[in-house]
Amino acid sequence: MADFDVLIRAGQIVDGTGAAPFIADLAIRNGRIAQIAPRIAGTATQEIDAKGKAVTPGFVDVHTHYDGQATWDSHLAPSSNLGTTTVVLGNCGVGFAPCRKSDRDVLVQLMEGVEEIPGSALAAGIRWNWESFPEFLDALESKPRDIDVAAFLPHAPLRVYVMGQRGVDREDATPADIEAMQKLVREAMDAGAVGFSSSRTMLHRSSSGESVPTMGADVKELKALGGCLSGEQGHVMQFISDWVDADAEFGILRDVSAKTGAKGTFTLVALDKPPAGMNPDPNLWREQLERLETAQAQGLDIRGQVISRPIGVLLGHPATMSPFYKRPTYMQAAAIADKAQRLAMLRDPAIKAQILSEKNDRPHVFIELFEHAFDQMYPMEEPINYLPNSDDSVAACARREGREPMEWLYDFLLGNEGRNLLYTPLTSKSGRVIAEFLKHPHTISALGDGGAHVGSICDSSANLFLLTRWVRDEKLLDLAQGIRRITHDPASFFSMNDRGVLAPGMKADINILDIDKLMLKTPRKVEDLPGGGSRFIQDCEGIEATFVAGEMIYRNGVPTGTLPGKLVRGLQAAPARGPAS
Ligand SMILES: [Zn+2]
CATH class of the missing domain: 3.20.20.140 (Metal-dependent hydrolases)
Structure with missing residues (x-):
């Protein structure tokens, strides 16, 4: 029998406490971190080479x-x-x-x-x-x-x-x-x-x-x-x-x-x-x-x-709202079930002119307020700029091309097979x-x-954005502090003292990250809600693996199918500090 369930070799341990990162092996046994040391002897059922990667607590x-x-x-x-x-x-x-x-x-x-x-x-x-x-x-x-x-x-x-x-x-x-x-x-x-x-x-x-x-x-x-x-x-x-x-x-x-x-x-x-x-x-x-x-x-x-x-609202054809979504002719197009047919109708110059000439019929208050706020809408393109400036706005894009902003954004939203999105910051x-x-x-x-x-809105990636923008690109926080903010700090505030830190005895909730490669992808629509509804989800690059209780739940963005998640009932005690085994 192997000594450990998982051995993560030679990663940069960013332990969640804010302490300086260091290179070490990390061993997992029975859902907990068994040992962290420069070179762990022993065998494991699963061994992962994390050289050049950050090994952090799960967020x-x-x-x-x-x-x-x-x-x-x-x-x-x-x-x-x-x-x-x-x-x-x-x-x-x-x-x-x-x-x-x-x-x-x-x-x-x-x-x-x-x-x-x-x-x-x-x-x-x-x-x-x-x-x-x-x-x-x-x-x-x-x-x-x-x-x-x-x-x-x-x-x-x-x-x-x-x-x-x-x-x-x-x-x-x-x-x-x-x-x-x-x-x-x-x-x-x-x-x-x-x-x-x-x-x-x-x-x-x-x-x-x-x-x-x-x-x-x-x-x-x-x-x-x-x-x-x-x-x-x-x-x-x-x-x-x-x-x-x-x-x-x-x-x-x-x-x-x-x-x-x-x-x-x-x-x-x-x-x-x-x-x-x-x-x-x-x-x-x-x-x-x-x-x-x-x-x-x-x-x-x-x-x-x-x-x-x-906090940003996404506008576009896949989104709940767009600057056109309650215009009568647009609503006719939106009712067409076949996507190719729908796009063909929206691309028809006569239909486009008709939609542009119409008004939204009782739109959501957000559209009432923002429909013409072209200086506050930003095209969402990869790498996504979540902190754009006025040069990036729809108003600026249209101005550069000498076009009407509403007409410009009509075409933009039809790009990428109608999947393009606008980002409108609320805060x-x-x-x-x-x-x-x-x-x-x-x-x-x-x-x-x-x-x-x-x-x-698809903001659950904000924790990752903290790492890409504020740690890696802006260097506002160093990696140890950035990781601490999304692991130890929230865990300890909620008295979940068994997680958020990499140390022997702690729950083996772990990410292996390629910090240089971390990148958020444009949110995409999936039609998988009960009853047939759709929702946005977002993918990223650079998370090599995620473990919960020592079991790998995701590898390079793909679910492994294991479901080790549990309900956390109230305060979770910190593990007793014993000798590392
Ligand atoms: Zn809330």
């Missing part, structure tokens, strides 16, 4: 919305195929448990509206073999999948479960409601939820246009529910907010953390022009960093979740602001939203 992505997909799909792409080995779902207060049979449609509409996951896919894909949150965790646990998942208890289902239609209608919770919700928060935490999440933004709406049940929930309700968390158990409170009264909002996390020792985290983005209804101060992000510093100085572990590039694309976020000691790299916005 940990704490902001995803795989709540539905994790129940029907064994592969959590586009995360697992991009080096992520642990995800946290149930963010932003939306999810599917607890849920009575009579409320299923309400929660599906919420997820469809808030996270743009087609209701048809949710309806066809979710098996609903649960009612309570603990039963939902059991259902997650029983489904084989490639990577590990952990779950927040989301506020919206909880509120609807306890308050019924009053919860949907955003009525104030009565003392009895709060007591009933508290009981369920405790029950969920006991079952292994990693914390409690909520949404306090008017941007989140159900597919029928209603605000989410948690919008405007009284600060007292949030504090009472957060009060059931426990720092000792490693719980985290998460929300997204419009920050209209920024002090009061931040005060929720501050109070909960001070009272319970739980950690707090929230979506932290810079908005050049905040939409109406949100805190209008374009410098709010800076104030938020100061609030974090003050809280941390008081011993409260509250961190802002930041993203390594702008600040200032490299200076993003650099400040990424260097800040009290932020966490996150906000990839894996599993969500499946037809218009």
Whole structure:
């Protein structure tokens, strides 16, 4: 019998702690790292030459919305195929448990509206073999999948479960409601939820246009529910907010953390022009960093979740939206099932002229705002430039060719067999602001939203982008610090102390990376949602292999078929420090 299951030879060990990388062998046995040493003697069932490659912990992505997909799909792409080995779902207060049979449609509409996951896919894909949150965790646990998942208890289902239609209608919770919700928060935490999440933004709406049940929930309700968390158990409170009264909002996390020792985290983005209804101060992000510093100085572990590039909407024929998508003649073309026929119609000069002369019929508010914002749309071409400048915009491209921008982009979107995409940043694309976020000691790299916005955003690659842009190309962070930000830091913030670091005894969640070759490919549409819907996924070059619990789940972007992923229930203890064996 071999001494080890896997031996990764002569790689550059970037161990996740931020320590200087070093060349060594790494041995895996029984799903754990057995040994890291310059030259490990012994045999292994599988031996991999990692010379010239970085060997890192698997990435940990704490902001995803795989709540539905994790129940029907064994592969959590586009995360697992991009080096992520642990995800946290149930963010932003939306999810599917607890849920009575009579409320299923309400929660599906919420997820469809808030996270743009087609209701048809949710309806066809979710098996609903649960009612309570603990039963939902059991259902997650029983489904084989490639990577590990952990779950927040989301506020919206909880509120609807306890308050019924009053919860949907955003009525104030009565003392009895709060007591009933508290009981369920405790029950969920006991079952292994990693914390409690909520949404306090008017941007989140159900597919029928209603605000989410948690919008405007009284600060007292949030504090009472957060009060059931426990720092000792490693719980985290998460929300997204419009920050209209920024002090009061931040005060929720501050109070909960001070009272319970739980950690707090929230979506932290810079908005050049905040939409109406949100805190209008374009410098709010800076104030938020100061609030974090003050809280941390008081011993409260509250961190802002930041993203390594702008959150960006993809526009084009494969996407949910484009500048033409609700123009009558375009809609006729879009209804043609045969792709070649559809493209031929769109290429017809008379049809093109007709579409260009029309207006979108009741488009999504995003298209209303951005349809003519040619200076804020960028053609997406490889290598993808996620931090473009004005010279790269559709306006600039059209100007260089002396053409009308709308006409230019019509042709551009038909290129590459109609697969070309435009990228429209929603959050600040200032490299200076993003650099400040990424260097800040009290932020966490996150906000990839894996599993969500499946037809218009594909940002779960943001962790990899941190490595390509901010580590390799810009050298804002060195490799050790960059890896630490997407492995150890998020893992330890969520008290998953068995992962995120390469050391003997730790879980063998590992990536082998060719840093020089790392490159993100243009997101592509796949038609594999339950019920026949489609979604974007993204591929990359440069991830040679990904291991979960010592089993290789991906090799050069191709799934191996093994499904070692597990449900993470709450705090995970660090391995006892023993002699390396
Ligand atoms: Zn979210």
